[in-house]
Amino acid sequence: MTQPLRMILIGPPGAGKGTQARLLTEKHNVVAISTGDLFRARVKDPNDPLGGEIRQILDAGKLVPDEITIRMISERLDQPDCKNGFILDGFPRSVAQAEALEKMLKEKGIKLDAVVQMEVDDDKLVERISGRFTCGKCGEGYHDKFKPPHDPAACDSCGAEDSFTRRSDDNAETVRSRLETYHSQTAPILPFYERLGMLKTVDGMAEMAAVTAQIEAVLCPNKGCDKIQPPKMG
Numbered sequence: 001m002t003q004p005l006r007m008i009l010i011g012p013p014g015a016g017k018g019t020q021a022r023l024l025t026e027k028h029n030v031v032a033i034s035t036g037d038l039f040r041a042r043v044k045d046p047n048d049p050l051g052g053e054i055r056q057i058l059d060a061g062k063l064v065p066d067e068i069t070i071r072m073i074s075e076r077l078d079q080p081d082c083k084n085g086f087i088l089d090g091f092p093r094s095v096a097q098a099e100a101l102e103k104m105l106k107e108k109g110i111k112l113d114a115v116v117q118m119e120v121d122d123d124k125l126v127e128r129i130s131g132r133f134t135c136g137k138c139g140e141g142y143h144d145k146f147k148p149p150h151d152p153a154a155c156d157s158c159g160a161e162d163s164f165t166r167r168s169d170d171n172a173e174t175v176r177s178r179l180e181t182y183h184s185q186t187a188p189i190l191p192f193y194e195r196l197g198m199l200k201t202v203d204g205m206a207e208m209a210a211v212t213a214q215i216e217a218v219l220c221p222n223k224g225c226d227k228i229q230p231p232k233m234g
Ligand code: AP5
Pocket: 011, 012, 013, 014, 015, 016, 017, 018, 019, 020, 034, 035, 036, 037, 039, 057, 058, 061, 062, 063, 064, 065, 069, 089, 090, 091, 092, 093, 097, 128, 129, 131, 132, 133, 141, 142, 143, 144, 146, 147, 178, 204, 205, 206, 207, 208, 209, 211
């Protein structure tokens, strides 16, 4: 029987966390949870009392307070769609979040399979972020140079027309701040997971499909491993 897959993707802004989470979700029937996406949804929600505050933090490239983020993830992991496993994209992002996640998973009786770090040079990150856009309807991600849609005005995935959007935190100033935040607050979680013997590193500079293959190899180093579900047919 296939075992649920539970993993964390860690990487700087633009490393390809969202891209890989989406590819792995589609291929292996596991849910992807992006704290960035959850926060952007809250910003759009006129009934969210913290929406305005979260928008200011996102646009400054800082971290949303740990307390809010940790509670949001704990509630998300209790949803039924996480039973079959999950990929965390963008959480944890501080040592306090990593410690809280360890405690939370113990309490929920969940064991992580892997913590995967995606390494990409800072110069490349800026190029990736400045060319990125997303389908506002289905969330499919694109890039002006690395992944243009076949029809420049329509989404390959859902066919929506004129629905492409660019993120408000993808401007040069905020990207600089997001990179600084990554190096000062998020990178310190790498030694935390190294000490736990869980950290695996992949080369995020490679082409998208090659990065996916590296992650799959890390998850299933042995043939016949039951962590990776066969691709869905059809
Ligand atoms: P979040 O949404 O997580 O942003 P991020 O970490 O800055 O990462 P990105 O989404 O920008 O990049 P990505 O790694 O997903 O790259 P992508 O796949 O799109 O967080 C946003 C904000 O929310 C934070 O700044 C913070 O304020 C807040 N937040 C989130 N989590 C938080 C937490 N835990 N605690 C507190 N605050 C939190 O790829 C980028 C582009 O490159 C795309 O165009 C893609 O097509 C292209 N690309 C991808 N892979 C490749 C490849 N291999 N080759 C060529 N091009 C590629």
